[in-house]
Amino acid sequence: MLKDFVKAAKPEEEQITKEVKQAREKLAVYQMKIKEAKLPVMVIFEGWGSAGKGSVIGRVIRSIDPRFFTVKTMGDPSPQDMRYPFLYRYMKEIPEAGKFVFFDTFWMEEVTGQKMSGEIDEKTYARRVRSINTTERSLTDNGYLVMKFFFHISKKTQKKRLQALLDDKSTAWRVDENDILENKEYKKYLETYDRYLEDTNRSAAPWYIIDASDKKWAELQVLRFLNQGIDTALKNHSLAVPILQNTFRLNKIPLLSEISLADKTISDEEYRKELDRLQKKLRDLHNELYLKKIPVIIAYEGWDAAGKGGNIKRITAALDPRGYEVQPIASPEPHEKARHFLWRFWTRLPKDGHIAIFDRTWYGRVMVERLEGFCSENDWQRAYNEINQFEKELAEWGAVIIKFWVQIDNETQLARFTDRQNTPEKQWKITDEDWRNREKWPQYEQAVDEMLQKTNTSFAPWYILESNDKKYARIKALRIVVEALKKAVEKK
């Protein structure tokens, strides 16, 4: 793309000044429409060192009220960042509805830099590109406008600018070794950038190459594309997007109605013995996980009153409290609802070596949000694939992912609800909403079946916990966790 890039005809100086002024006014008007339409806007600046990204960002934001934007400089990942998936530090910073975030370099800088230095091999590079493409797609699918600018200058221009910076004592510190190297090996970098731009130039979030040989002209190009992009996004904002096919290899899993519950029981004696034995094992494994820096994600979904809480407790009882966190997931807070539906899960991931247990999860999208109409049909239909992608990211990061569906039958739920209602200490556990949800059992059952079928991947499998007998379910959960962790520890 860079190699074939044909510069747009640069207008006269005077014309540029005039057009910049108009474009700024347009952007000032758009900021209000963006707010009204609750459109989240990511503006990503990448490009050569000294191409003037920072100063153009500085000019562009002058048209926008500070309430509506922030600027983020991503830089290199810190040691803390390195303990999370590659995408983590980027996903944390995505804008909320109605606001701009301007990024001074983003994932391109990290990936191409690591490719050039040999820190990542061809295979990892390909995986990064895939992660980026699917994430950008998922962002735009969820209503984000993603604008990507590459600031392009020639080797000669870059050299001149670097020299000018170095010659001035007050700016010399801005030039680092990387900039020098980039200029020296301009051609090699050009190849890498060009390839990356090709690899990530998708229709949902295409690249705009900016002729950055002149700052004011660069600003005008950015403003033109940005205004165009916003205009299109505002027009399309409420349109549904074509749903990507879910092409993950899925394992078979029974329908809920095929699961037999009555025979899944355990004697008290056996329970005690197994609980003790498995918790001891789990305790030791937790130590090893920590030392080997393996992250673990345990996701619990299930019927109300199925016994999730008690089940989780039997797991955590064996864990060092410094190495795990239980994440209870309720309905999203306003600042969470204003972002991509997976944002609040991205920001709750465990560090490597740590365990996160989710009490309810991102699957709310295809259960409660689907059935209560909190998102559109297009949203939840799309979500199976988005969730599989998300879990794939976690798996490739090295996480062990265990997903539990805690299953009971309709009569057992009724018995437990009634018991809660009649026992003063338990009354807080039962609300009118629980009763209302219960009435929708058939719809939920259908949604759960669809969810289990469509998201039972090899890297993030579902396990059914038959929980009419809670003790049986607890032992089964412990066994599955111990087994999965043993395998992960041995492999690493």
Add this chain to the structure above:
Amino acid sequence: MLKDFVKAAKPEEEQITKEVKQAREKLAVYQMKIKEAKLPVMVIFEGWGSAGKGSVIGRVIRSIDPRFFTVKTMGDPSPQDMRYPFLYRYMKEIPEAGKFVFFDTFWMEEVTGQKMSGEIDEKTYARRVRSINTTERSLTDNGYLVMKFFFHISKKTQKKRLQALLDDKSTAWRVDENDILENKEYKKYLETYDRYLEDTNRSAAPWYIIDASDKKWAELQVLRFLNQGIDTALKNHSLAVPILQNTFRLNKIPLLSEISLADKTISDEEYRKELDRLQKKLRDLHNELYLKKIPVIIAYEGWDAAGKGGNIKRITAALDPRGYEVQPIASPEPHEKARHFLWRFWTRLPKDGHIAIFDRTWYGRVMVERLEGFCSENDWQRAYNEINQFEKELAEWGAVIIKFWVQIDNETQLARFTDRQNTPEKQWKITDEDWRNREKWPQYEQAVDEMLQKTNTSFAPWYILESNDKKYARIKALRIVVEALKKAVEKK
């Protein structure tokens, strides 16, 4: 305290088991009451290495539903943490209303560790102790329950436990050099711990020394104190607290009614010239700030339509967007309202070398929250001192703090409101609430006068920007900022 510590009589084994069971049940009941009363609970575990803090935390949390607590292991500050004030990483983690946070070591560990290693001198130590005491007090004043446990064991017991850990291959990694050193120089550490406990043993958040020679017994002691503490806090939760006297040296500042506005004007020519000159200076200073790692906080308060936004823009126009952030402050979101009122400002602080510009600030507490009844009288009366303390922390961290009150008269506001109402592009800037607030001008004026008088400290002074002529106010703001930054840069 440690040296004079008399162990409580340890009950028989059987009695402990019985009491632990009862205490756990009590705690399980309390968790619901805490939720109802919206009580935030901080439980801080400090003490000797290998005293069993982690395992007692693990036992105590078994009685509590994961929805109601988290466990935080603080560890050493990361390089990222070091770019913020000492208190920052702790304040970030305070619990929200109705929830527990259990801390596996807190600020004591950091301060005593640094004191022992000589990283901080006597003066810094004294400052840390003061920061901690005022912060703990402010937390309890704002309705937090702060429980502090010190886990005490003898030199002999510690040695035995460390040896046992070292002897087992699977646990040896848990023992680090510090633990060994602590045991070797037990007496010196004892002196330091003892002194710190004395220094921070205040009635609002007293220390509880736990005889940790036996784990189960330690758990029982913790549970007893914790239940007691919760019981007292629940009883006192809605009681007002005695207000600490505001003992900061305050500089004189005029009443709003004494400020003359009509004569504060500037010609267009002078404005252009000065704007240019000052923005150039500011640009250079921003570079130096960055290099010298000086954090800057600029706080804007003022009447609606006084021209805060335009004023801020003239500052930011001179800044590199990678080095500053404008923080627009609206009414708090639910997760913000659920915490100490300063929490959302702590978490928005700039890194060192960066500038944060607050468009409205923590002074909302003594203006809108006071006048609209969003907090109690005790709350806002207390807040002057709390705010002075907060700003003092920032100043001692090395921050430049500049506070602007943007002043206009009543007629000018009316003219600007009317103009906004009548100009389609400006209508979004004016709401019914603005008109309602305008009716309360006299009450606001009184509150602002009181605020300016009570918080005009030498380390965080107020500056009046006379803004009937917006251009005059912009130039004045730029001059003040340039002056303050120049002084800070020269000093460092």
